[in-house]
Amino acid sequence: MAATTTNNPESAGYNPATKTFHSLRPPIHLPQEDAPISVVDYVLSIRSLSRWPNSTTALIDSATGRRIPYSDLIRRQKSLSYYLQDVLKLSRHDVALVICPNCVQVPILYLSLLSIGVVVSPGNPVSTGSEIARLVELSGPTIAFATSSTAHKLPKLRLGTILVDSPDQPSQSDVAAILYSSGTTGRIKGVMLTHRNLIGVVALCRSSAVAAGERASPPVLLYTVPLFHVFGFIYSLNDVAMAPPVVVAMVKSGSAERYDLSSLKSLVVGAAPLGKDVIAAFKAKFPAVELAQGYGLTELTGPVSRVLGPKESKKWGSVGRLYGLLEARIVDPETQEALPPGKQGELWVKGPTTFKGYVGDPEGTIDNMVINGWLRTGDLCYFDDQGFLYVVDRLKELIKYNGYQVAPAELEQLLQSHPGVADAAVIPVRRETGGVFIYVVTFSSYEI
Structure with missing residues (x-):
């Protein structure tokens, strides 16, 4: 992929003096870092600022069609929080392993655990017993939450296992969740994300929703990504989040013509580069659907950049502009020199969503973190002269x-x-x- 050069680097958000890319998005304001609030406090506090504050439905069980209104969600969250804290005696810094398939109980459980400072550690429900044993070894949970179909794979824990189908105030620096990632080595690692990280990513998502403009009705997101993924912490279909292979299948397969997709407004695509030819074929087949690519990684609590709105979606092949709160550098992998727009190199990112470290793996953390908090992503990227980010491939896969x-x-x-x-x-x-x-x-x- 050819990279272009520019005579006006500042239009890309690039500061030649510091060799750093800055977000061209509007500024995002976070709570004071020493404020004693959790990500749950923050999410509930901004609910009244929603464009649809009177929207009642929070969750819909796709299997039964049963709806859970926001009032019921908050009531259940508070009730469960009381039980977890006062009955089970769970407290700040305890780790809870969650091995559950997607169901409406899981978001309520996440909110309840996070609200009392318990670290949430979700795992893939199809993992084998030995794989789950590795997760237990990494995060050291005191309790597990599972379903009747997954509980048999769990080892004995101090407080046992609770089936989801049958207050010590946390600090922003506390670990809120442990997600699992291969990092850059292929061996699974526990990525520690703090309440501050999650507050930051909620602020990013809210900012992008505001920037996308008003809609006549609340959007409905088809959630194809599993809830144990980092996406699981970012809560007629209007929007669908999916990986590039699904987009390829929609273009190549004739099955899409058998369904009424007239309500579909946009697709958010991430996890791998999406070719311009596939985008062109998709737009030819679904001209009314906005195709928005995004980029992120677990170590940055999810999102780093995203295409926003119809105008930006015309930048085919780009994963959008940096979210507010984040800075980036393009660094020559051999010389470690920071590069200007149009030059390919490793993407480094810095911001409040940068993870706290790997569980029980300080050397791995050092290998992936660089001086002053910059995270090396391991991805070969470049910015164009308008500040749009392009991902070429993983460096280690070249x-x-x-x-x-x-x-x-x-x-x-x-x-x-x-x-x-x-x-x-x-x-x-x-x-x-x-x-x-x-x-x-x-x-x-x-x-x-």
Whole structure:
């Protein structure tokens, strides 16, 4: 992917003196850092500022259609918080392991645990017993919450396991959640996120909602991302969040034509680069749907940048501009020199959503954090002259071939543009002559 240069770096939010990119979004204001509030306090405090303060429905059980109004949600949260704190004696800094499939009880449980300062540690409900044992080893939970279908995989904990289907005031610096990520090494790590981190990400999301403009009615989000993912902490379909392979499937498959998608307003896409050819094919098929790419990572409590609004969504291939509160640098991986707009390098990010560290892994934290709080993302990126961020690929996934650095994502996007290819994957192969393996899934009606 070719990067462009610019004669006016300040239009990209770039300060040549500090070699730092600043957000071009409106400023975002957070509570004073020493204010004794949790992320739950913050979320409830801004509810009255919503564009739809009188909206009543908070959650809908997709299996039964049962609706839980905000008044009931808050009542249940307070009742459960009392039980957890006064009966079970859970308190600040205790860790609760949550192994549950998506259900309406989980958001209520999260709010209750976070409100009393308990650290939430959600795991994948399809994990094996040995994988869950590793999560327990990392986070050291005193209690677990599960369903009747997942409880049998949990080891014995001090306070046991509570089935979800049958106050010591926290500080902003307290760990609020432990999410699991492979980091940059492939071995699973426990990422410690504080109440301050979560407050920051709620503020980012609220800011983007305000910037997107007024709607005639409250949006309805189809939540395709599992609640144990970092997305799980950011609470006729209008909006859908999904990964690029689903977008490719919508373009390539004929199944979308069998459904009425007229109420669909926008798709928010993240987790991997999305090729311009796929975007063009999607817009041709769904011209009324706004396709917005975003970028984030667990160590930054989720979002870093996002395309906002119809005008920005025309910047095909970009993952948008930096959210307020965040700063970024593009750094040459070899010289460690900070680079101006148009130059490719490793993306470094700094802000209040930067994670506290890895559980029981101080060396891993040091390896991933740099001086003055800058987080090295491990992603090859660049900014254009308008401050839009582009992700090329993961640095560690670049393929060295005949002296060149080849980005697998670019080859995959090229292959996916062929009408006969349903999906594609590119991986390096270690052999004396060098080489690359390309795997494609073809449609039976095509010969390639």
